[in-house]
Amino acid sequence: MSGHVxxxxxxxxxxxENNSFEGKPAGLYEAKNYLASLGGKRARPIALMAAxxxxxxxxxxxxxxxxxxxxxxxxxxAHDDIMDRAVMRRGKPALHDQYDEATAILAGDxxxxxxxxxxxNNYPNEVSIPLMKLVTQTGIEICEGQFMDMEFEKLKRxxxxxxxHMIKLKTAVLLGACLKAGGIVAGADEQDLEYLxxxxxxxxxxxxxxxxxxxxxxxNPKLGKVxxxxxxxNKKTILYIKALELANEQQGLELKEWFSKEVANNxxxxxxxxxxxxxxKVEENVEAMMNTYYHKAYQDLQKLSFNNQKMEPLQAFVxxxxxxxx
Amino acid sequence: MSGHVxxxxxxxxxxxENNSFEGKPAGLYEAKNYLASLGGKRARPIALMAAxxxxxxxxxxxxxxxxxxxxxxxxxxAHDDIMDRAVMRRGKPALHDQYDEATAILAGDxxxxxxxxxxxNNYPNEVSIPLMKLVTQTGIEICEGQFMDMEFEKLKRxxxxxxxHMIKLKTAVLLGACLKAGGIVAGADEQDLEYLxxxxxxxxxxxxxxxxxxxxxxxNPKLGKVxxxxxxxNKKTILYIKALELANEQQGLELKEWFSKEVANNxxxxxxxxxxxxxxKVEENVEAMMNTYYHKAYQDLQKLSFNNQKMEPLQAFVxxxxxxxx
Numbered sequence: 001m002s003g004h005v006x007x008x009x010x011x012x013x014x015x016x017e018n019n020s021f022e023g024k025p026a027g028l029y030e031a032k033n034y035l036a037s038l039g040g041k042r043a044r045p046i047a048l049m050a051a052x053x054x055x056x057x058x059x060x061x062x063x064x065x066x067x068x069x070x071x072x073x074x075x076x077x078a079h080d081d082i083m084d085r086a087v088m089r090r091g092k093p094a095l096h097d098q099y100d101e102a103t104a105i106l107a108g109d110x111x112x113x114x115x116x117x118x119x120x121n122n123y124p125n126e127v128s129i130p131l132m133k134l135v136t137q138t139g140i141e142i143c144e145g146q147f148m149d150m151e152f153e154k155l156k157r158x159x160x161x162x163x164x165h166m167i168k169l170k171t172a173v174l175l176g177a178c179l180k181a182g183g184i185v186a187g188a189d190e191q192d193l194e195y196l197x198x199x200x201x202x203x204x205x206x207x208x209x210x211x212x213x214x215x216x217x218x219x220n221p222k223l224g225k226v227x228x229x230x231x232x233x234n235k236k237t238i239l240y241i242k243a244l245e246l247a248n249e250q251q252g253l254e255l256k257e258w259f260s261k262e263v264a265n266n267x268x269x270x271x272x273x274x275x276x277x278x279x280x281k282v283e284e285n286v287e288a289m290m291n292t293y294y295h296k297a298y299q300d301l302q303k304l305s306f307n308n309q310k311m312e313p314l315q316a317f318v319x320x321x322x323x324x325x326x
Numbered sequence: 327m328s329g330h331v332x333x334x335x336x337x338x339x340x341x342x343e344n345n346s347f348e349g350k351p352a353g354l355y356e357a358k359n360y361l362a363s364l365g366g367k368r369a370r371p372i373a374l375m376a377a378x379x380x381x382x383x384x385x386x387x388x389x390x391x392x393x394x395x396x397x398x399x400x401x402x403x404a405h406d407d408i409m410d411r412a413v414m415r416r417g418k419p420a421l422h423d424q425y426d427e428a429t430a431i432l433a434g435d436x437x438x439x440x441x442x443x444x445x446x447n448n449y450p451n452e453v454s455i456p457l458m459k460l461v462t463q464t465g466i467e468i469c470e471g472q473f474m475d476m477e478f479e480k481l482k483r484x485x486x487x488x489x490x491h492m493i494k495l496k497t498a499v500l501l502g503a504c505l506k507a508g509g510i511v512a513g514a515d516e517q518d519l520e521y522l523x524x525x526x527x528x529x530x531x532x533x534x535x536x537x538x539x540x541x542x543x544x545x546n547p548k549l550g551k552v553x554x555x556x557x558x559x560n561k562k563t564i565l566y567i568k569a570l571e572l573a574n575e576q577q578g579l580e581l582k583e584w585f586s587k588e589v590a591n592n593x594x595x596x597x598x599x600x601x602x603x604x605x606x607k608v609e610e611n612v613e614a615m616m617n618t619y620y621h622k623a624y625q626d627l628q629k630l631s632f633n634n635q636k637m638e639p640l641q642a643f644v645x646x647x648x649x650x651x652x
């Protein structure tokens with residue numbers, strides 16, 4: 001089934017290549033092209049295109065919106081990386097590190113404006129307005145999620161539902177918006193648009209939980225990341241939150257102690273925290289939580305009224321992101 | 327005539343007060359309200375409302391757009407102040423200084439999204455689409471102008487026409503867009519929209535030149551600025567560019583020398599540079615340049631097909647900005 005994902009990715013990359021940024025001053029547009037080229041899975045445009053095909057639309061109609069939503073994502077990454085002082089992005093220097101911070105702020109702003117331009121120039125008003133309302137509301141929520149994430153860093157303890165709300169805003173709403181946008185460009189009805197959005201939300205939350213899990217437990221961490229990176233940087237992921245829930249007083253104190261300091265020997269710290277996680281069965285508990293969201297996503301997929309044969313690319317995409325096929 | 331300007335300002339401030347930002351996380355929305363409250367002349371919303379009245383529209387129809395364009399301006403200020411390392415804005419701490427840089431990036435991004443939201447929620451598609459196309463194109467140009475401005479800081483010499491192009495993009499296009507937006511909400515025809523835009527461009531370039539003049543020659547510098555501040559920070563304003571044009575070799579070397587270093591005694595530096603400016607008749611030359619743009623603006627004003635009586639607020643606004651009434 002991954003043939004569909006590869007096919008959609010290839011279409012998107014071709015469109016991206018044919019639509020590189022050109023303009024003056026050259027330095028500004030060069031920075032935008034660097035940002036656009038940083039790549040990654042391109043999950044959001046693939047989601048949008050798969051949803052459009054499911055709703056009986058064409059890739060051609062979906063491509064400008066797929067580009068716009070991916071560039072919107074890149075705009076948020078450029079600014080988040082400044083705020084989070086992240087140096088690397090997908091194994092390459094982050095935009096503000098490759099150029100400078102002022103360029104990264106400006107290239108992000110400029111990129112966001114091109115999102116609206118692309119939508120207005122490529123769709124009739126009755127399609128571009130719903131797409132712009134969607135990307136605007138989603139963007140507002142992403143800002144709120146990012147702000148919450150930064151606030152959490154200063155808190156001693158974050159509750160599980162606050163954390164889930166934060167990752168919903170920071171990550172999942174954009175995947176929901178992409179799937180819904182695919183439905184919009186293909187003319188799907190309101191009920192299906194709602195199911196597509198919910199599917200994206202659940203898939204996105206599940207995927208973000210998986211991201212936290214992989215950071216600690218996978219021997220094959222994501223490109224540009226090291227195993228246990230979240231533990232080293234005292235990040236209060238769902239693993240830490242769940243561990244504190246499951247811990248007795250002594251274990252809780254030990255966890256908080258590790259997560260309140262920088263240490264010289266990170267390897268010792270990661271080992272100690274992972275040992276605690278194992279004792280508390282954190283991986284099993286968080287995996288069960290992830291699977292609940294993935295299960296909801298599969299239920300949303302069932303609710304869609306689309307032709308079964310047309311659904312194959314979307315099913316392939318869900319499997320691709322939920323990790324059931326590789 | 328300034329009664330019109332005061333009346334439009336009062337209407338705008340009331341609308342602003344009734345439309346403060348509310349949402350969660352509270353810290354993000356508080357930062358946006360701080361940014362919106364920093365004030366200033368509110369030239370852009372007043373321009374928009376005056377143009378709408380000239381084109382036989384109402385203040386009520388113009389207010390959401392006036393708010394949107396002013397918030398767009400504030401978004402650019404929030405980010406520019408980070409890039410320019412500006413500490414003060416209109417006599418108060420700049421947003422990133424009052425809060426922190428991450429908050430200022432995020433509040434700016436979020437503010438920009440609310441611009442689009444306001445336009446889509448308050449106007450029918452046939453009005454909101456032209457307004458959004460206008461604000462988008464203008465925003466892209468403002469980014470380009472800001473990037474050019476930052477590039478100029480690294481250059482030894484900037485040509486007069488490059489400088490004028492930069493201030494056109496960085497400042498004047500937004501005033502042109504505001505006047506045009508006032509025409510759009512009032513249903514003006516294409517020809518009048520074009521004249522309104524040109525009026526704003528010429529007025530905006532003239533006003534920016536005036537800003538450079540006042541920094542050096544006014545005994546009553548703008549709020550939060552000190553006399554000669556541009557000279558102290560080696561800013562290559564139109565005064566410096568014009569002075570180099572007019573200087574002989576010896577004078578040119580002296581100017582370049584002053585503008586290539588930081589000095590302990592700023593007062594001595596400002597005195598010396600101003601003496602050179604006086605010898606070279608820089609003020610008279612640059613004033614003549616400013617007046618050329620103001621003259622063009624008054625010509626644009628004459629071209630408009632609107633009812634003469636309705637034009638009074640717009641005439642008052644042009645006089646207000648061109649400094650012919652106080």
